[in-house]
Amino acid sequence: MSERTALIVRGGWEGHAPVEATELFLPFLKDNGYSVRVEESPEVYADAEAMARTDLVVQSVTMAQIEGPQVEGLRNAVVAGTGLVGWHGGIADSYRASSDYLQLIGGQFATHPAKEPELRVGGQEDNYLRHTIEITDLGREHPVTGGIADFELDTEQYWVLHDDLIDILATTTHPVRPWHPWHRPITSPAVWTRQWGAGRILVATPGHSVDILQHNSVRTIIERGILWATRTASA
Template sequence: MAVEEQFPGVGVRQPKALVVRGGWEGHRPVEATDSFLPFLERGGYAVRVEDSTEVYADAAEMADTDLIVQCVTMSQITAEEVAGLRAAVEAGTGFTGWHGGIADSFRASSDYLHLVGGQFATHPGKRPGERAGGPEDNYLPHSVTITALGREHPITAGIEDFELVTEQYWVLHDGLNDVLATTTHPAEEWQPWQRPVTCPAIWTRQWGAGRIVVTTPGHSLDVLEHPDVRTVIERGMLWATRTASAS
């Protein structure tokens, strides 16, 4: 669906999407973001791709951007760059991403964490005796459960609870988030926590005139191809895009 079909009035001019990628290579930032470029282009976006967060400090470029898709795990960001990102979102630029590319970015920047409303803390692993020393040690079967709000929201409406076998993110979060889906970490006998812990798996956040969407599944390319994960991310791009009222 083209963005102007979902948000009438945006189509007065061609919407502009900025894809920012980099950081830890384990999340395949180039391949992962490349897989969404055809969707954006089919949707009528003019797409710019940057391999650095330096663009966030370019006030003119950011003011002309309707959607930012970020895939930058860990890494660092300057105070000027994060200030530029925050100002753009507050003025109406949409901001979205998945997994560590948005929820585990710039750990040392409290201003960035305040903006996105959630920070990766861990992804619990398998029983110690079942671990072989590879990334699969952290691939756990788990459910993504759509909330009551999520069942009515344009991003997740019509999507049923679904199952994944991949990293299950435990995130620290705050009450400004509108949670569309959750995931629950069980209390296993080898873990130090004594009761199940439910964390947001998909959330939105209003920041000034801007919309933020965070989807925590997406560790690997195969997870990004899961029909429900992909639908959520693509709908999130459309929903986050600057609306006519925010122009």
């Protein structure tokens, strides 16, 4: 197996445990022949030589800031064939002030609805709702999600704003509840891919905490996504 290069970029809000979350996938990367570099900020994206040698970026950076040359470097690398994979806020809620980043990803976290007011206690658990991740028809045939059945999670349920250039492999539906202001169910993408130039992008919105990343279906999707998004010989 020829060695491939993976770059892990992590940081931002500590509530998403970026170090522990990315460490979870290090054994998988190494077992599959990747040489892994870990960076604690997006500064590396501005290093054109380093990015040209990178076959895959695994990003876990929630919120934070990205400079113009950094987002330009990431975009250029993906166009040239570097794959990009991430989960939850580490990719769908990164660099909120950068429209160029948001266009690259194709979807942006908007909110995660909360429990009924009388059940809230002031912690992150206030936003944990039982919900279903439903595999789409496309997802049932896709190498990332094929063979995975619909599954339930008790965690944050992302409401995502998105464009129509994404290929949606799984969705989740926010129901109408008396304490919320919307008037009909809203379906959001939960797992999607995006082709950008020669590069492939995989976004999975589940992954708020390490235990969710350890869920068999979530972990399988991310691990398959790593292999699927990695630069191919033709890229």
